[in-house]
Amino acid sequence: MAEPEVKEPEVPAVPEAPEVKQESIEESEFKPGVGVDVGTCNIVVARQKKDGTFVNKFHRNMLYPLNVSDESEELLERGDYLYVKVDNKYYVVGEDALRLVRAIGSGEVVRPMKDGILNPSLKSSSELLFYIIKAVVGKPMSEKEPLRFSLPADPIDVEKMNNLFHNMLLNKFFTQMGYNPKPVNEAMCICYDSNPIMKSEDEGDVPLSGIVCSCGGGMWNIALSYKGIGLLEFSCTKSGDYLDELVSQMTGVSVSKVIKTKEKNLDLEIVPVTDNVLQALSIYYDEMIDRMVHYINTEFQDKNSEMDGKIEVVVAGGTSMANGFCRRLAEAIEGSEFPFEIYGVRHAKDPFHAVSQGACIRAQADYEKSKSKKS
Amino acid sequence: MGDYIAGKSDRSGNSVTTIEAIASVDVNAIADAVAKALFLKSKAIGDPNRNSSGDYFDAPEKKKEFDDSSTMKRMADAMIVESGKNESNFKDLGNVKENKAEPDVDKTVDLLKDLDD
Numbered sequence: 383m384a385e386p387e388v389k390e391p392e393v394p395a396v397p398e399a400p401e402v403k404q405e406s407i408e409e410s411e412f413k414p415g416v417g418v419d420v421g422t423c424n425i426v427v428a429r430q431k432k433d434g435t436f437v438n439k440f441h442r443n444m445l446y447p448l449n450v451s452d453e454s455e456e457l458l459e460r461g462d463y464l465y466v467k468v469d470n471k472y473y474v475v476g477e478d479a480l481r482l483v484r485a486i487g488s489g490e491v492v493r494p495m496k497d498g499i500l501n502p503s504l505k506s507s508s509e510l511l512f513y514i515i516k517a518v519v520g521k522p523m524s525e526k527e528p529l530r531f532s533l534p535a536d537p538i539d540v541e542k543m544n545n546l547f548h549n550m551l552l553n554k555f556f557t558q559m560g561y562n563p564k565p566v567n568e569a570m571c572i573c574y575d576s577n578p579i580m581k582s583e584d585e586g587d588v589p590l591s592g593i594v595c596s597c598g599g600g601m602w603n604i605a606l607s608y609k610g611i612g613l614l615e616f617s618c619t620k621s622g623d624y625l626d627e628l629v630s631q632m633t634g635v636s637v638s639k640v641i642k643t644k645e646k647n648l649d650l651e652i653v654p655v656t657d658n659v660l661q662a663l664s665i666y667y668d669e670m671i672d673r674m675v676h677y678i679n680t681e682f683q684d685k686n687s688e689m690d691g692k693i694e695v696v697v698a699g700g701t702s703m704a705n706g707f708c709r710r711l712a713e714a715i716e717g718s719e720f721p722f723e724i725y726g727v728r729h730a731k732d733p734f735h736a737v738s739q740g741a742c743i744r745a746q747a748d749y750e751k752s753k754s755k756k757s
Numbered sequence: 758m759g760d761y762i763a764g765k766s767d768r769s770g771n772s773v774t775t776i777e778a779i780a781s782v783d784v785n786a787i788a789d790a791v792a793k794a795l796f797l798k799s800k801a802i803g804d805p806n807r808n809s810s811g812d813y814f815d816a817p818e819k820k821k822e823f824d825d826s827s828t829m830k831r832m833a834d835a836m837i838v839e840s841g842k843n844e845s846n847f848k849d850l851g852n853v854k855e856n857k858a859e860p861d862v863d864k865t866v867d868l869l870k871d872l873d874d
Contacts, residue, residue: 425851427851430858430862434857434858434862435855435856435857435858436855436856436857436858437853437854437855438853438854438855438856439850439851439852439853440851440852440853440854441850441851441852458846464845464846464847464850465845465846466843466844466845467843467844467845468842468843469842475845475847475850476850509843513843513845514850517845517847517848517849517850517851518849518850518851520849546826546829547829547832547833550829550830550832550833551833553833554833554834564874574865574869575859576859577859577861577865589861589864589865589868590865590868609868610865610868610869610872611872731856731859732854732856735854735856739856743862743865743866743869744869746866747865747866747867747869747870747872748870750866750867750870751870751871754870
């Protein structure tokens with residue numbers, strides 16, 4: 383009996399992921415991989431040129447709503463303010479929102495994000511935020527270009543608040559834009575950008591190992607890294623915005639003016655006794671730093687055995703940019719029962735862009751990984 | 758410390774020592790502390806029908822925390838609404854700042870490409 387002919391079953395073709403167009407990558411002046419820091423105060427996007435230069439685009443994450451009317455239209459035109467119109471409202475965006483509040487002399491800016499996540503009290507916050515992000519991030523240079531967006535760790539001071547929803551929302555949005563997005567811990571971005579070194583007797587200089595702190599507007603984030611792996615991460619919502627609000631309450635000065643004073647005049651090395659706002663800022667900065675050190679001590683106390691050497695602390699983020707911040711942090715660490723041996727506290731080279739650049743480095747590594755898998 | 762009076766004798770003439778404690782003692786606080794201590798003990802080891810968490814052995818096992826990730830995903834999908842009705846007077850946004858990269862960036866990329874999330 384002749385054996386029946388065995389016919390190989392037809393394997394249905396697996397739909398392939400869209401190809402990355404090599405031509406567009408080769409033609410571009412940038413390396414593939416984008417880093418996005420979606421912060422409460424700012425959106426920063428980083429790409430790296432092939433010659434090594436990082437190009438950061440920065441936009442202040444602020445809005446000022448105005449009802450649609452002939453007067454407001456005239457005001458916007460006269461002042462050359464940038465705006466988005468949604469339904470029956472104009473939203474003046476970014477630096478212009480702050481400029482307008484100062485020009486009018488009343489009202490407050492609103493934020494599409496609050497405490498590190500989307501602001502639930504602003505009705506159109508997601509639509510506005512995405513409109514703005516699109517305009518800052520731009521299109522991918524190729525389909526499914528790797529993109530890393532910064533994500534805060536779950537806060538230790540707020541119950542029932544986690545970043546899962548925020549993560550899913552941004553993931554979905556960047557996917558729709560044509561990117562291949564992944565989150566990356568905000569503090570770890572500083573590690574990738576600034577490369578803290580652990581000095582070990584056995585291993586010598588160990589890269590990407592130390593404590594990294596990102597002090598943003600809505601949150602500060604802290605991570606303990608060993609060779610680029612985040613051992614433990616946490617965040618706290620009592621950061622820059624919290625300081626501004628407290629100082630405003632205590633001094634009776636509007637939040638916008640407090641922000642202006644903080645950004646232009648605050649020097650933590652020299653605080654004039656005659657200036658109430660600067661005095662109050664200085665006092666609340668001390669409290670914030672003490673709180674950071676307190677939580678590092680409690681959260682990391684059982685991790686000291688994993689760091690076999692002296693480590694450094696690297697700090698970044700807009701709230702850390704006041705002169706004297708690192709000195710005050712170093713003093714607070716020295717006066718506490720810190721669980722690690724510290725040999726230095728330093729700022730990232732560019733504290734304002736360290737998170738976006740670190741995210742960009744992580745995205746480049748994703749691209750390299752996918753390239754080596756294909757080959 | 759309370760004051761004490763010593764060296765008195767009773768009706769039969771036997772010498773006795775009387776110690777009279779005159780001190781302000783917060784009886785309620787002591788009672789509270791004792792009650793607390795007893796309660797903790799009985800919850801942990803006192804009742805043979807209970808486990809170390811204080812739950813009865815035959816009680817239905819507590820369910821794991823409810824997984825709401827699919828709801829979150831659906832919410833995220835629902836939130837991304839682009840009405841297309843938005844108008845703006847800009848095409849792109851953002852001020853540009855360039856930074857020279859640190860010399861060890863390429864080494865970092867090499868190290869990270871071998872790490873999983």
